[in-house]
Every structure is written in structure tokens, then in C-alpha cells.
Amino acid sequence: MNKEQLLSSLEEVADPRVISAMSHVPRELFLPEPLQSRAYDDTPLPIGRGQTISAPHMVAIMCTILDLQPGMNVLEVGGGSGYHAAVMAELVRPGGQVYSVERIAGLVEAARLNLARAGVENVTVIQSDGSLGLPEHAPYDRISVAATAPSIPEPLKQQLKIEGRMVIPVGEDYQELYLVTRKNGFFAERKMGVIFVPLIGEEGFKDRN
Numbered sequence: 029m030n031k032e033q034l035l036s037s038l039e040e041v042a043d044p045r046v047i048s049a050m051s052h053v054p055r056e057l058f059l060p061e062p063l064q065s066r067a068y069d070d071t072p073l074p075i076g077r078g079q080t081i082s083a084p085h086m087v088a089i090m091c092t093i094l095d096l097q098p099g100m101n102v103l104e105v106g107g108g109s110g111y112h113a114a115v116m117a118e119l120v121r122p123g124g125q126v127y128s129v130e131r132i133a134g135l136v137e138a139a140r141l142n143l144a145r146a147g148v149e150n151v152t153v154i155q156s157d158g159s160l161g162l163p164e165h166a167p168y169d170r171i172s173v174a175a176t177a178p179s180i181p182e183p184l185k186q187q188l189k190i191e192g193r194m195v196i197p198v199g200e201d202y203q204e205l206y207l208v209t210r211k212n213g214f215f216a217e218r219k220m221g222v223i224f225v226p227l228i229g230e231e232g233f234k235d236r237n
């Protein structure tokens with residue numbers, strides 16, 4: 029697939045603003061060199077250390093569910109290559125900021141390089157256990173979790189603003205994507221079946237290595 033074909037295939041699942049944001053972010057810059065020719069295939073691809081960049085349709089769906097708006101303060105858990113953060117950064121401009129947390133040091137460095145090469149200025153990549161959130165920049169208008177959790181981590185819920193939204197995959201062998209909304213309480217809505225790598229951390233799965 030080329031970029032135009034991919035973007036038009038996303039029209040069925042994504043908001044036009046999200047597709048426009050994705051048209052501005054060159055996915056090839058977030059991939060290892062040998063895989064750059066496959067940047068517009070609608071599939072996850074390996075980025076090293078056993079991790080993957082999410083499929084474009086999954087980024088598009090998660091961004092659409094989140095309803096990201098200019099000026100928002102956003103937390104991403106599971107930064108990987110930095111691609112998904114770059115798309116969200118485009119959607120919250122002007123005035124918005126994305127804090128992207130990744131646990132693997134080598135991926136943190138690569139994501140920072142990728143984002144700089146793509147000219148993205150409103151993403152800060154931080155190495156830490158995102159299952160605990162990132163209290164120093166909370167509360168967040170939106171939280172996007174790109175790794176599957178055993179259950180919805182309490183620290184992430186507590187770091188959401190009132191009227192805030194979070195998307196998060198939950199489950200192990202069978203996973204589902206949830207939209208969590210905070211109002212006078214927390215409301216969790218199941219959206220679809222998905223496949224993600226595990227969220228490893230204190231409020232996630234245990235590291236088996």
C-alpha cells in the first residue's frame with residue numbers, strides 16, 4: 029500500500045481530523061531502515077527489543093475514540109517508536125503537550141531521535157514504568173495506553189481529569205480495548221477485540237525475563 033491508499037482505507041474507522049494528522053506524520057521515520065518501504069502497510073512492525081509499532085488503523089481508532097483537541101495535556105503509556113505520540117501531538121496543536129512514557133531505555137532514545145527527525149516539538153519522552161502513570165505532569169485530559177494491562181491501573185484513573193478520557197487494552201490471551209471516562213465516577217465501555225504487547229510493571233504484568 030502507498031500512503032494515499034492507506035489514508036483512504038482509514039476513512040471507514042477514523043475521524044477526518046485524525047486522518048489529516050496522520051497525513052502530516054511520516055511513519056517511515058519511525059521505523060528501522062530495512063522496514064521503511066513497508067511504512068504504509070496497515071500492520072504492526074517490529075521496532076526492536078521484542079516490541080512493535082502499532083498498525084496505522086489501531087492508531088487511527090484510538091485517536092478517534094480519544095477525541096483529542098488543541099491545547100490538551102496527554103499521557104501516552106508505551107511510547108515505542110514515538111509514532112503514535114507524534115500523531116497525538118499533531119492533534120493537540122496548538123498549545124497541547126504529549127508526555128510519552130516508555131520502559132525500555134533503547135526505545136526511549138530511538139523515539140527521541142525519530143521525533144526530532146520528524147520535527148515534532150510537543151512530545152516529551154520519559155523512561156519509567158507507565159503503569160504508575162506520570163504524576164508530575166497530571167492531571168491529563170487524555171491517556172492513551174498502547175500495551176495490554178491485567179486490569180485498568182488505579183494510578184492512571186486517578187491521573188485523569190474530570191471529563192477526561194482514557195483508551196486502554198485489557199486482558200491477556202483475549203484482550204479488549206476500553207474507553208474509560210471520568211465523570212462523577214469512572215465509566216468503562218468495551219470497544220473491540222485487540223492484540224497488544226503486555227504492559228509490564230508494578231500495576232501491569234510481571235516481567236518474565
Ligand code: SAM
Binds near residue numbers: 079129156157
Ligand atoms: N505506540 C507505539 C508506537 O507508536 O510505536 C507502540 C507501542 S508498543 C505496541 C508498546 C510499548 O509499551 C512497548 O514499546 C513496550 O516496551 C512499552 N511498555 C510495556 N510496559 C510498559 C510500562 N509499564 N511502561 C512504559 N512502557 C511500557
